[in-house]
Amino acid sequence: MAQHGPGDLELIGLTKSFDDFTAVEPMDLTIPQGSFFALLGPSGCGKTTTLRMVAGLEQPTAGQILIGDTDITNTRPHQRNVNTVFQSYALFPHMSVMDNVQFGLRRRGDKDAKRKAQEALDLVELGHAGRRKPNQLSGGMQQRVALARALVNRPDVLLLDEPLGALDLKLRRQMQIELKRIQQEVGLTFIHVTHDQEEAMTMADSIAVMNAGRMEQLGDPAALYENPSSTFVANFLGQSNLLAAHITGTAGDGRLTADVHGHEVLVDAGRVPAGLRDVWLGVRPEKLALGEGNGVNELKGTVSDASFSGVATQYLVRMPWGMDLTVVQQNDGSARARLGDAVTLSWDPGHEFVLDSAQDEDAGVEHVVVDG
Amino acid sequence: MPAWSTWSSMAELAVLSGGTARPPARRANWVPYALLAPGLLWLAIFFVAPMVTLLSQSLQEGSVEAGYTFTGNWQIYVDALQKYWPQLLRSVGYSAAATLGALVLAYPLAYYIAQKAGRWKGLMLVLVVAPFFTSFLIRTLAWRTILSDTGAVAGLARSTGLTDVLQAVALTGNDSLLSSKFAVIAGLTYNFLPFMILPLYASLDRLDRRLVEAAGDLYATPWQGFRHVTWPLSLPGVVAGTLLTFIPATGDFINSRLLGNTQTVMIGQVIDSQFLRVLDYPLAAALSFILLVLILVLVSTYVRRAGTEELV
Ligand SMILES: Nc1ncnc2c1ncn2[C@@H]1O[C@H](COP(=O)(O)OP(=O)(O)OP(=O)(O)O)[C@@H](O)[C@H]1O
Numbered sequence: 001m002a003q004h005g006p007g008d009l010e011l012i013g014l015t016k017s018f019d020d021f022t023a024v025e026p027m028d029l030t031i032p033q034g035s036f037f038a039l040l041g042p043s044g045c046g047k048t049t050t051l052r053m054v055a056g057l058e059q060p061t062a063g064q065i066l067i068g069d070t071d072i073t074n075t076r077p078h079q080r081n082v083n084t085v086f087q088s089y090a091l092f093p094h095m096s097v098m099d100n101v102q103f104g105l106r107r108r109g110d111k112d113a114k115r116k117a118q119e120a121l122d123l124v125e126l127g128h129a130g131r132r133k134p135n136q137l138s139g140g141m142q143q144r145v146a147l148a149r150a151l152v153n154r155p156d157v158l159l160l161d162e163p164l165g166a167l168d169l170k171l172r173r174q175m176q177i178e179l180k181r182i183q184q185e186v187g188l189t190f191i192h193v194t195h196d197q198e199e200a201m202t203m204a205d206s207i208a209v210m211n212a213g214r215m216e217q218l219g220d221p222a223a224l225y226e227n228p229s230s231t232f233v234a235n236f237l238g239q240s241n242l243l244a245a246h247i248t249g250t251a252g253d254g255r256l257t258a259d260v261h262g263h264e265v266l267v268d269a270g271r272v273p274a275g276l277r278d279v280w281l282g283v284r285p286e287k288l289a290l291g292e293g294n295g296v297n298e299l300k301g302t303v304s305d306a307s308f309s310g311v312a313t314q315y316l317v318r319m320p321w322g323m324d325l326t327v328v329q330q331n332d333g334s335a336r337a338r339l340g341d342a343v344t345l346s347w348d349p350g351h352e353f354v355l356d357s358a359q360d361e362d363a364g365v366e367h368v369v370v371d372g
Numbered sequence: 373m374p375a376w377s378t379w380s381s382m383a384e385l386a387v388l389s390g391g392t393a394r395p396p397a398r399r400a401n402w403v404p405y406a407l408l409a410p411g412l413l414w415l416a417i418f419f420v421a422p423m424v425t426l427l428s429q430s431l432q433e434g435s436v437e438a439g440y441t442f443t444g445n446w447q448i449y450v451d452a453l454q455k456y457w458p459q460l461l462r463s464v465g466y467s468a469a470a471t472l473g474a475l476v477l478a479y480p481l482a483y484y485i486a487q488k489a490g491r492w493k494g495l496m497l498v499l500v501v502a503p504f505f506t507s508f509l510i511r512t513l514a515w516r517t518i519l520s521d522t523g524a525v526a527g528l529a530r531s532t533g534l535t536d537v538l539q540a541v542a543l544t545g546n547d548s549l550l551s552s553k554f555a556v557i558a559g560l561t562y563n564f565l566p567f568m569i570l571p572l573y574a575s576l577d578r579l580d581r582r583l584v585e586a587a588g589d590l591y592a593t594p595w596q597g598f599r600h601v602t603w604p605l606s607l608p609g610v611v612a613g614t615l616l617t618f619i620p621a622t623g624d625f626i627n628s629r630l631l632g633n634t635q636t637v638m639i640g641q642v643i644d645s646q647f648l649r650v651l652d653y654p655l656a657a658a659l660s661f662i663l664l665v666l667i668l669v670l671v672s673t674y675v676r677r678a679g680t681e682e683l684v
């Protein structure tokens with residue numbers, strides 16, 4: 001990731017209200033120049049509204065937007081060196097694909113518009129389609145034209161509002177790699193809005209998770225995944241088993257003891273926010289081992305569901321207190337459990353995360369994207 | 373034949389103003405003909421038959437008292453053109469001016485109603501159509517009162533120097549507004565304004581605001597956004613509106629009679645008096661036919677140009 005540079009995008013207390021409804025709560029954010037930033041969140045959480053404010057298409061209710069030291073809050077969209085790939089594509093229906101892609105360059109009087117536009121079209125594998133009209137293209141092709149039309153201008157900041165949503169899996173993976181390559185090659189700042197958490201995690205240098213107009217957490221993908229700061233993030237980003245637990249004491253060696261429905265487990269002291277007693281103990285499904293156990297942090301249960309997906313098997317293991325824990329076991333040749341088997345689950349201390357039990361354990365859970 | 377190509381161009385236009393053309397459906401192929409039949413029948417009875425009658429009447433000689441006989445003498449067309457070409461040209465000129473005036477007035481209004489009026493949309497559209505609740509004649513007579521020398525409009529025009537400007541460009545002959553070129557063109561503009569506003573409204577209402585936003589995002593100034601996105605996308609409405617204004621305005625005879633003078637006689641007025649007062653039916657028929665062909669030629673040229681240059 002680039003260091004603090006002259007082209008950083010900085011949002012200061014950026015807020016947007018529509019009448020009495022606040023779509024974006026005051027947001028403070030610095031996105032370093034040249035970084036790939038992902039904005040992740042459920043539908044209606046304010047992602048598009050945030051992008052529109054950066055693009056100048058929506059006047060913020062309060063706050064400032066800076067690129068480097070320049071305050072662009074009150075400039076018009078055409079004065080900003082920011083381009084958008086719109087969620088709805090917004091291709092000009094009366095112009096050819098070529099003219100669509102040239103549009104921005106032409107407005108700036110670029111003499112080389114034609115060649116650059118052709119290059120951009122080649123990049124999205126539509127070099128042959130320049131003379132067609134947008135309505136003669138498939139949804140995925142239109143999306144790629146929208147991408148080319150924005151990319152070709154090489155803006156300071158490129159805003160991508162679910163730019164790959166309409167593509168099939170293969171093309172999407174290909175475009176992800178392509179986007180990442182372009183971003184690194186040209187050093188543009190990308191702000192990428194997506195529903196697809198896997199896409200966000202694989203592509204982005206840092207991710208902001210938004211929920212109901214608020215930024216829940218900001219960080220690099222690994223930090224977000226390993227150390228979610230709220231149950232919402234824990235559930236929204238991947239899957240989590242949240243165990244109701246009570247911190248009971250210290251166990252030395254930098255560990256604390258906790259009680260989970262009558263079972264004593266060890267917790268890394270560094271992962272427990274100071275002073276917290278009643279907590280959610282979160283363990284990711286792939287951190288749970290199915291089998292003999294490790295002597296600490298063991299829970300016994302019976303397999304209530306097993307689904308084999310080739311690379312791995314996902315189990316649901318029913319606990320004595322009625323809760324189903326999700327376990328993912330890699331297909332590494334170890335014996336597979338069957339429905340009804342009594343099994344022991346275990347995890348290593350330090351592989352958990354700890355959240356305040358005052359939070360809603362189901363926050364963000366319905367939004368888990370099960371997506372290739 | 374220009375006439376034929378005009379009809380097909382107009383059909384294209386109808387498709388364009390109706391939105392996206394649909395691919396032809398695979399159905400029994402008599403269905404389109406069945407759907408066309410009532411319309412074709414109507415056209416045959418009320419358009420083709422009168423046209424044929426008109427054409428044959430123009431080639432007859434005689435008088436109302438003695439009766440007419442068909443002679444097939446085309447000389448009457450030469451005579452009619454020689455005698456009335458100034459009125460013909462004037463009609464086209466006034467009508468074009470009125471069409472342009474209506475476009476300039478209607479576009480911002482239609483844009484406002486379609487894009488900004490919000491919940492007032494319905495009310496504003498009703499107001500646009502409201503003049504139709506009174507007759508054309510009454511509305512035009514009202515303009516005589518509005519423009520009369522003692523009226524507020526004339527007073528304002530005199531005090532602001534508008535009358536001097538109008539005289540300087542020869543739209544009026546003296547201090548008064550009435551009985552002048554200006555009055556006739558203003559009357560035409562006013563009377564056909566709704567025909568301009570409604571199709572413009574229809575195409576601007578369909579305009580996707582996000583496209584204009586996208587133009588702004590791609591460095592287009594508001595003016596460039598209008599020039600490159602809004603205007604071309606509203607062209608079907610512009611073409612439909614200008615046709616709906618230009619065609620009836622060219623043949624109009626009420627505005628020139630009620631608001632004009634002897635120097636502003638339009639061709640419709642001539643035809644009207646030849647048919648109903650002078651009772652020279654062949655001449656009136658010939659003039660009607662000339663007007664028809666003239667409009668067809670102008671309109672088909674216009675539609676074809678608009679079609680090839682901007683719409684496709
Ligand atoms: N012009 C507007 N007027 C009123 N409310 C609006 C307007 N635009 C957006 N909103 C509201 O603001 C909230 C955030 O909308 P936004 O489009 O930013 O969501 P999003 O995160 O992009 O969702 P999605 O993933 O579905 O695209 C929504 O509840 C929406 O209803």
Ligand SMILES: [Mg+2]
Nearest residue numbers: 047048087161
């Ligand atoms: Mg959105």
